[in-house]
Amino acid sequence: MPGYSRSDDSALGRWWRNVDRTTLICAFILIGFGYILMMAASPAVAVRIGASRNMFIFKQMMFLAIAGVIVTGVSTLSRKAVLRLSLLGGALMLGATALTLVHGIEIKGARRWIALPLMSLQPSEFLKPCFAVVTGWLLTQRRLSKYFPGMLIAFALFGVILMLLKSQPDIGMLTVITTVFMTQLFVDGLSLVLVGVGVACMIGAGISAFFLFPHVRSRVERFMHPGVGDHYQIDTALRAFGNGGLTGRGPGEGRVKDLLPDAHADFVFAVAGEEYGMIVCMLIILVFGVIVVRTLLRLIREDDPFVVISVTGLVTGFGLQAFVNMASTLHLIPTKGMTLPFISYGGSSAMSIALAVGMVLALTRHQPGSRTQIGNGFMTTLRQWRPA
Template identity: 25%
Template sequence: MEFFNKIGGDKAIWAIVALLALFSFLPVYSASSNLVYVVGNGTGTTLSFLFKHGLLLALGFGIIYGVHKIPTHFFKGLSLIAMPIVLLLLAYTLAQGTTIGGANASRWIRLPLVGFTFQTSNLAAVVLMAYVARYLTKIKDKAITFKESILPLWIPVFLVLILILPANFSTAAIIFFMVMVLCFLGGYPVKYLLGIIGSGILVLTLFILVAKAAPDLFPNRVNTWQNRIENFANDEDSDADYQIEKAKIAIATGGVIGKGAGKSIQKNFLPQSSSDFIFAIIVEEYGLVGGLILVFFYLLLLFRIVVVANGNNTIFGKLLVVGVGLPIVFQAFINMAVAVELFPVTGQTLPLISSGGTSTWMTCLAIGIILSASNKETSEESSGAEIDDTNPLEVLSGQL
């Protein structure tokens, strides 16, 4: 009971996150049999994958607890300090030139000592949202010109996106969309946003043309995007539709109440059954009822995020919660939409449910920030602090 008394922030969000994490053990353990007996040819055990998933979640909840104790205004200075570090990490990740199946897959770096791989774009997304929220807070109620915002706002946004785009179009697209939403909510002039959207389309077009003209720069990546879109639009069966077809079979055979925990058949055929397509396995095992309950929890999380944002007493807190919170729910629904073929294959995991990556930690980092903004102690502390957010050292030391 003493531990629960030390937990601050929105209790509903704590409960939702805990329930999603606890539930994830069942489908992850079930789907891990594919990784052991099909992908791994019998090497390893399902328990080892379950232990790894549990370790990632335990460390993730440690991140949530630690971050939610940080006063909300500290994230202004932290975003300034973290932005150049993130840019260096993204550049290093892209420069590795990793390929999988001939396609550019420069998304991960391996953490020394612990042996985990780390997807730097997930960290970049959280840091960038905090950075943009800080800038929008700074210009609130000020007349701003596009020229004045190029260097402090759009150059960092452009650099992050251009470093993520070659290896991960879907993540870059989600980040770009969320930046546009955040800027719109933050009162940035709409006419400038329309110009940025037009510029983004132009840059993407130029990137595709360059990648087509010089395929060695970004091996097969544009072809992968093209094939996924064509397969999505094409109703005819093909080898490229294999994952989607198996996912739809899993969903169709799940029925209303499902086959029962651990009784999925399609997990043995879906290559990404424990990550990208775990929603299909959940519906196969727990049916339409299980799928709708999962949707309900993500919608409930969205509702609580909106409540926290609306209840925060600072402009920065409101924008920060929206910036780091909405992508979690947005990513969840993209993952579900892919499984039911409402969206082309993107490679986005199901937050707090899917296994196999430190993206769980970044989701927990975002949740910790949201809880910090909902924490009465940290939000009151930040609202009463008159600190110059242009000086990150002052922001970090202002409460010491």
């Protein structure tokens, strides 16, 4: 395009040359799938609850439009601005997550949402990308001075988040954030022995959750023993994939959306399988895979540890969330109420995922001198309070 040639020295031209255009395009492809599948899945759900047929469509169109703006806008930020956004946003969302325990909306026994006009906000969704970036900064900056306890602060922050999410309870989000944190510690150079200890602790926590939380125990038992309990949703989803076959029954011809209460949210992948078939499902998986693999490949050439650790955490959370949704819909793992990024219904999910992808694009964008600016800015502050 002549408007974005190498001779174009405008801010927009420089952004377009340096941003990962493949990942950006893949993000908007997923947003496009979100529009299409919301029009397919949500009208039947809206009618079933007595709402306007197009209620979910109009709301999700607004959420996805905002998500597109967030992806593009955040991707233009400098690395220093991404860090500041994460510090401020993380502090606000940490406070909001604590607020849910007092004034949150209770749904199915969990307090995870705050009521806002037109939507319910789930603060922990936004806490996830902010935590990844802040942790990346803490783990990096601790190497610049022995006076800065970055590792200790990172563990303390994780401990606070752990207690808040356990109290809601939101075991799924806690699992994702724990995996993100463990992955970042591994990339930062944690020894294999301590990695093994961390994995053992996660396994122990999972076993404890099985005994402490009835809904976790119920989901695991239904997964391990198909003849026990209610399997209506997962059986219906699997039949939908079978009915769709290779090419699907056609747009609007699916039946799973008339049968499942969460067809527009947790089981939207089953709607895609029935109406558009295995080919489109594989295309969706491919797009997710391209974003994850391409981002990791870009990190191989990156020499800024802040970027490497932060983006590793961001892309781990993104990829894990997509995997959990699709795998649980296909009954490869126990069911978990986790949205499919950009495709499932939900304002908090769409905008928080957009924030994460925008941060990935901003941090992996070529920005000469940005590593020095972040390091020098911190060290200048450090020297102001460091004892003589």
